[in-house]
Amino acid sequence: MTPDLFYAFTGLVLFITGLFGIIALQHLLRKLLAFNLMGSGTFLMLVGLAQHRNGTDPVVQALVLTGIVVAIAATALALVLIRRYYHLAGRVSLERDA
Secondary structure (H helix, E strand, O other): OHHHHHHHHHHHHHHHHHHHHHOOEEEHHHHHHHHHHHHHHHHHHHHHHHHEEEEEHHHHHHHHHHHHHHHHHHHHHHHHHHHHHHHHOOEEEEEOOO
16 A cells, blocks of 8 residues: 555545544534544545655645635634534533434
8 A cells, every 4th residue: 555545545534533523423612623624534635645656736735725724714713603602502512303
């Protein structure tokens, strides 16, 4: 197994772990962390699969860099929304459906 495929498989494992966290957890901050884990796994898969014998693809690197910036902004917005939800509802977890 080449290191490039190892990065791609590690990204897949991170993505699946984050997806499980999104589905299984109720606490909003933990869901946010799981969502960020999914994003990191996606970025790692993209970088791992974009490797070639003569180097990396600069388009994929630019997309991943842009994605990281967008993920930071989305995380900050989500933290503000979770804080606002806490002040309005008095809790930080979602209710289960009946």
